[in-house]
Amino acid sequence: MVKKVQALVIGAGPAGLCGSIAIAENGVEVLVVDEGLVPGGQLPKQTHKFFGHEGFFASVRGFEIGEKLYNDAVNLGVKFLMKTTVSGIYEDVIVLYDRENERIYEINADYVLIATGASERFISFKKNYLPGVYGAGAVQTLMNQYRVLPGNDFLIVGAGNIGLIVAYQLLQAGANVKAIVEASNKVGGYLVHANKVKRMGVPILLRHTIVEAIGEERVRGAVISEVDDSFNPIKGTEKELAVDTICLAVGLQPSIELAAQAGAEIKYIPELGGYVPIRDENMKTTVDNVYIAGDLASIEEASTAMIEGYIAGYNIAQKITGLDLSENISKMKKELEEFRRGPFSGKVRKGLKKFGVEFPEGGFRTEPQKDEGPAGKLRVKIECPQNIPCNPCETSCPTGAIDVGGNINGLPYVDYDKCIGCGVCVMKCPGLAIFLVQELSDYSIVGIPYEFELPEKGEKVLLLDRNGEIVGEGEIEKIVRNSKGKTHIVYLKVPKGLEDNVRHFVRHEEKEEEIVCRCEEITRSEIEKAIEEGYTDFEELRRYLRISMGPCGGRVCRLQTLSIISLKTGIPISELESGRFRPPSIPIPFKAILKGDEKDEI
Amino acid sequence: MKYKVCIIGGGIIGTAIAYFLGKLGENSVAIFEKRYLSSGATGRCGGGIRQQWSTKSNVRLAMRSVEFFKKFKEEVGMDIEYRQGGYLLLSYSEEEARQFEKNVEMQREEGLDVEILSPRMVSKRYPYINTDGLILATFCPTDGHANPHKATFGYANAAKKMGIDIYTHTEVNGIEVKNGKICGIHTSKGYFECDIVVNAAGAWSKEVGMMAGVQLPTESYRHQIFVTEPLEYFFPFMAISFSGNFYMRQALHGQFIMGQGDKDEKPGINENVTFRFEKEMARKMTKIFPFLENVRILRHWSGEYNMSPDAQPILGKSDKIDNFYYAIGFSGHGFMLAPAVGEAIAELIVFGKTIHSDISYLNTERFKKGIVQEKNVV
Known part of the structure; x- marks a missing residue:
C-alpha cells in the first residue's frame, strides 16, 4: 500500500x-x-x-x-x-x-x-586502500559520536574548514596531528580555524599533497610532496611522515x-x-x-x-x-x-x-581596526581579519563595546573606553580569535580561549606563538572556567614584550596503486588506459570497466572519474555527460521489498 | 566528406555491420552515434544468447551468431565474457508447454541440441529452483550469455583498426533523398555524402526512417531490468519464462541480472524506472529462486525494445529507397543475433546478396502477407 x-x-x-x-x-x-x-x-x-x-x-x-x-x-x-x-x-x-x-x-x-x-570527495594516491585511510567525516563520527580515536598520529589532507576543524578536534581528543597538507597556495578555510591549530604547532604545508601511503597491513606512514602550479607532484621533493592515520578532507x-x-x-x-x-x-x-x-x-x-x-x-x-x-x-x-x-x-x-539567482555582495566594513587600545588596561584583542558572517562578539558584550559595523560580515571594532576586559566575548567567539592582554610593569598578561584539559594555577608552561613556536616560559596566572560553553580562559603571565606574540602554551610534561572505484577496485591507471583506448564517456567507462557499478553507485568515483576524463581529454567536466543516477541509492534486499507488502503503517 | 556506407546507430548492430563490412574489404564506412557506443538498447540489455526460438528464421540467425560468439575473442580481439551455460526455458502453461514440444522438434531439425525436462528433473538438477506450478522446461546447453558492452566495443575497435570511422556524440538529423535515392546525411557535425545508408538506430529506427520519408512499422517500448550485488558464481545458465514473464542470469562477475516484460507499457522512449517493477519482480523471483531473498538489488535501469509487428527483426533493403538498408525491429533480441545480422547485411551491401544466412523472409514485404508471431519473447 x-x-x-x-x-x-x-x-x-x-x-x-x-x-x-x-x-x-x-x-x-x-x-x-x-x-x-x-x-x-x-x-x-x-x-x-x-x-x-x-x-x-x-x-x-x-x-x-x-x-x-x-x-x-x-x-x-x-x-x-x-x-x-x-x-x-x-x-x-x-x-x-x-x-x-x-x-x-x-x-x-x-x-x-x-x-x-x-558526500565527501576522495583523491587517489598509491596504496590508498590501506586500512588507516579515512574520510574526515568518518574520523569525526568515530571520534565525536562514538568516542573512538581511529589512530594516534595523523596526516590531514586538505586545509579547508573541515580539515582544520578535524585537526583541532583530534588535538582536543589527544591525538597528534603531524601536518596538514594543502595542494593550493592558500588555506581554504577560515584563518581563525587555521590559527587555532597553527598556534598548537601543527604545520600547514601549502602546495603539498600526499603521493603514497606507506605500510603493508595498514598505514605506517605517508609520503608527501610539493606540487607545481598544475598540482602535479614535483619529483625529488618527497618527504616521509610517520603517521598511522591519513585523514582526507579534500572537499564535499x-x-x-x-x-x-x-x-x-x-x-x-x-x-x-x-x-x-x-x-x-x-x-x-x-x-x-x-x-x-x-x-x-x-x-x-x-x-x-x-x-x-x-x-x-x-x-x-x-x-x-x-x-x-x-x-x-x-x-x-x-x-x-x-x-x-x-x-x-x-x-x-x-x-x-549561472542559473539566474543573484545575491548582492559587500556593504560591510573591511578595514581592520588600527587602534590597539590603551596599554596597561586589561582589554580584548580581536584577531578576526576575514569578514566571516558572524557577530556573537557584538551581541555578547555586556557593555556594548564591540560592534561589527551594522552588517554581520563586517570586521569587529572595539571601543576601548567601554571594554572592561570581562572576557565574555573571548568565551563566545566561535573562531577562538579573541584574546585578552594587559601590559604590567614587570610582566604582561595574556588571556587565551582554551578548550583542553586545564592546567593548574601557578604551573610553569612553555609559551607558543601564532605558529606554535616556543617563544619563552610563562606561568598560569588565573583560570576562568566556563562550565556552560566549555571555552575557558587561561590567563598567562608572559615576559614583557611577548603579549603580542603568545597565543597558546604547552605544559612541560607534554612534549602504490591508486584506487579510484573502491567497490570494484578500479585503479587510476586502468581508467587512464581505457581513456587512451578511446573510452572517453563516463558511461562507456562504466560499461567497460564497471566503474561505479558497485554498492556506492558512484558516490566515491563518479566525479573523480569525470575529472580524470577531463584531464586526459581536455574537455571541461561541465561539458561531459555525468552519466545516469539510478535507483536504488543504496542496495535493497528482496526481502525488504516483500516486507513492504505486508502492512502500510510507518 | 564522403563515405560509401553510413551506418546510423552505434549499438551492437551498427558496429557489427561495420566490422563485417571491414572484413569484406569495404572500409569507406562510418558509424554515426548520437550519444556514446552502446548507449541505447545494447548497453541496457540482459546479454543473453539464445537459439531456442519458435520461428526457423530466428533459430538459424541465432545458431549462426553462436558460431561467431564462440570465436569472438580470437577473431575480433576482445574478451566479451562469453559463456555457453545454456538457457533453461520454464513453462507454466499447458498450451505453451505443447508449443515448446513443437518448437523443440523444429529446433532439433535445425540441428540444435535441446532437452525437454520434467519439473522433477529440473528439481533434481537445480535444487535451488522452486518448481511449483512448472509444467515443463527445455534446456539448450549451447545457449549462453556475454557482456554486450564489450561486444560492441570489440566490434567498434576492430572496425576502427580496419580504417572505419566512428562518430560518437554526432546526431543524424536529416537524410537527403533525391530522385528516390539517398545521397547523403545531415548530422550535428556536418553533411556527409554517401552511396548507402544503413538504419541501425534501434529505438529510434522509426524516426530515422521518417528522415528518408519512409514509414517503418516499428515501435519502441520501455523494458526495465535490474542487477543485484555479486554472489559466488554458481548459476551458469539463463533462466527464462514467457508464460512466467521473467528472465534471469548470473554474470561472471557474480551479480544477477533480471527483468520482465510489461504489457501496459505505452510506445515511446522512456529511460525512467518504476518501483512497481521491483515489487513485482521481488515477489515472483523470490518464489521461484528462494535464495534471492537476502540478496540486495544494486541498480535498476531501463532500455527500449524496438518492436516489429511479428517480434522478428526487419532486415535488408528498403522496398521504397534502393540504397537504404534496415537492421531494426529486433524486439528485444538484437544482441544475440548481431553477428549473423552484421555478416548478412555486410554481404548484401558488398555482394548484392547474402551468402551465409537467408534473410529474405525478414524484409518489410512480409507484413503484407500476414504476420507469423514469434512467441518466445519476454
Whole structure:
C-alpha cells in the first residue's frame, strides 16, 4: 500500500530540520526521513561552536543545535523515520528503505524537500586502500559520536574548514596531528580555524599533497610532496611522515542522486561543489513540487543550510495551505542575503548567478581596526581579519563595546573606553580569535580561549606563538572556567614584550596503486588506459570497466572519474555527460521489498 | 566528406555491420552515434544468447551468431565474457508447454541440441529452483550469455583498426533523398555524402526512417531490468519464462541480472524506472529462486525494445529507397543475433546478396502477407 503524505523531507540535517519546522509551523503534516542513527545530519559530530548570529545559533556547538532543532520539530508534530534511506524516487512512487527492520515503504508526497547534503570527495594516491585511510567525516563520527580515536598520529589532507576543524578536534581528543597538507597556495578555510591549530604547532604545508601511503597491513606512514602550479607532484621533493592515520578532507560534493531521480535538471557548477540541481530563489527545482535546501544545493555552511531550509519549507507550506507566508519568506531571504554578502560566499554567488539567482555582495566594513587600545588596561584583542558572517562578539558584550559595523560580515571594532576586559566575548567567539592582554610593569598578561584539559594555577608552561613556536616560559596566572560553553580562559603571565606574540602554551610534561572505484577496485591507471583506448564517456567507462557499478553507485568515483576524463581529454567536466543516477541509492534486499507488502503503517 | 556506407546507430548492430563490412574489404564506412557506443538498447540489455526460438528464421540467425560468439575473442580481439551455460526455458502453461514440444522438434531439425525436462528433473538438477506450478522446461546447453558492452566495443575497435570511422556524440538529423535515392546525411557535425545508408538506430529506427520519408512499422517500448550485488558464481545458465514473464542470469562477475516484460507499457522512449517493477519482480523471483531473498538489488535501469509487428527483426533493403538498408525491429533480441545480422547485411551491401544466412523472409514485404508471431519473447 502506498502511503500518502503532504510533505516529505529527505534528510534531517540542518536544512531538512528547519524545512520541516517551517512546514509544520503552518499545520501541515510532515514526514522526515533520514538514514542516520540520530537526527541532525552532520551536526551531532560537530563539537565546535558555529559562526553566525544568535538567531541561527552562533556560538552554540553543532551537536547542541541538532538536538534543539529536532526537539522543536518533534514538538510541532513532525514525524521522523530514522535509519531509513530513500532508496529511489521512481516514476510511480518514492521508496523508503527501513534498514533496521529491513523493509520498504512506498510513499507519495504532494511536496518533497530534498536536503540530502553532501558526500565527501576522495583523491587517489598509491596504496590508498590501506586500512588507516579515512574520510574526515568518518574520523569525526568515530571520534565525536562514538568516542573512538581511529589512530594516534595523523596526516590531514586538505586545509579547508573541515580539515582544520578535524585537526583541532583530534588535538582536543589527544591525538597528534603531524601536518596538514594543502595542494593550493592558500588555506581554504577560515584563518581563525587555521590559527587555532597553527598556534598548537601543527604545520600547514601549502602546495603539498600526499603521493603514497606507506605500510603493508595498514598505514605506517605517508609520503608527501610539493606540487607545481598544475598540482602535479614535483619529483625529488618527497618527504616521509610517520603517521598511522591519513585523514582526507579534500572537499564535499552535493548528494544530488535523489534530486536527479526526481527529474530535477542538474548542472555542473564547480563553484557550488559540482553537479547541483538547478533551482530558483525559492529553492524550487525544475520539478514543480520538488524543493531542495542545504549542501546539495551548494556546498556551504550549516547557517545557510538552515535558512534555505526555512525558505523551502515556507514555500511548500504556502503552496499546500494557501496561506500567505511571503513575510516569513522574505525575512529569510534577507537573512540569506546578509550571510552571503561576504568574501567567503563569492564562489556561491558566482555559481548561483549561472542559473539566474543573484545575491548582492559587500556593504560591510573591511578595514581592520588600527587602534590597539590603551596599554596597561586589561582589554580584548580581536584577531578576526576575514569578514566571516558572524557577530556573537557584538551581541555578547555586556557593555556594548564591540560592534561589527551594522552588517554581520563586517570586521569587529572595539571601543576601548567601554571594554572592561570581562572576557565574555573571548568565551563566545566561535573562531577562538579573541584574546585578552594587559601590559604590567614587570610582566604582561595574556588571556587565551582554551578548550583542553586545564592546567593548574601557578604551573610553569612553555609559551607558543601564532605558529606554535616556543617563544619563552610563562606561568598560569588565573583560570576562568566556563562550565556552560566549555571555552575557558587561561590567563598567562608572559615576559614583557611577548603579549603580542603568545597565543597558546604547552605544559612541560607534554612534549602504490591508486584506487579510484573502491567497490570494484578500479585503479587510476586502468581508467587512464581505457581513456587512451578511446573510452572517453563516463558511461562507456562504466560499461567497460564497471566503474561505479558497485554498492556506492558512484558516490566515491563518479566525479573523480569525470575529472580524470577531463584531464586526459581536455574537455571541461561541465561539458561531459555525468552519466545516469539510478535507483536504488543504496542496495535493497528482496526481502525488504516483500516486507513492504505486508502492512502500510510507518 | 564522403563515405560509401553510413551506418546510423552505434549499438551492437551498427558496429557489427561495420566490422563485417571491414572484413569484406569495404572500409569507406562510418558509424554515426548520437550519444556514446552502446548507449541505447545494447548497453541496457540482459546479454543473453539464445537459439531456442519458435520461428526457423530466428533459430538459424541465432545458431549462426553462436558460431561467431564462440570465436569472438580470437577473431575480433576482445574478451566479451562469453559463456555457453545454456538457457533453461520454464513453462507454466499447458498450451505453451505443447508449443515448446513443437518448437523443440523444429529446433532439433535445425540441428540444435535441446532437452525437454520434467519439473522433477529440473528439481533434481537445480535444487535451488522452486518448481511449483512448472509444467515443463527445455534446456539448450549451447545457449549462453556475454557482456554486450564489450561486444560492441570489440566490434567498434576492430572496425576502427580496419580504417572505419566512428562518430560518437554526432546526431543524424536529416537524410537527403533525391530522385528516390539517398545521397547523403545531415548530422550535428556536418553533411556527409554517401552511396548507402544503413538504419541501425534501434529505438529510434522509426524516426530515422521518417528522415528518408519512409514509414517503418516499428515501435519502441520501455523494458526495465535490474542487477543485484555479486554472489559466488554458481548459476551458469539463463533462466527464462514467457508464460512466467521473467528472465534471469548470473554474470561472471557474480551479480544477477533480471527483468520482465510489461504489457501496459505505452510506445515511446522512456529511460525512467518504476518501483512497481521491483515489487513485482521481488515477489515472483523470490518464489521461484528462494535464495534471492537476502540478496540486495544494486541498480535498476531501463532500455527500449524496438518492436516489429511479428517480434522478428526487419532486415535488408528498403522496398521504397534502393540504397537504404534496415537492421531494426529486433524486439528485444538484437544482441544475440548481431553477428549473423552484421555478416548478412555486410554481404548484401558488398555482394548484392547474402551468402551465409537467408534473410529474405525478414524484409518489410512480409507484413503484407500476414504476420507469423514469434512467441518466445519476454
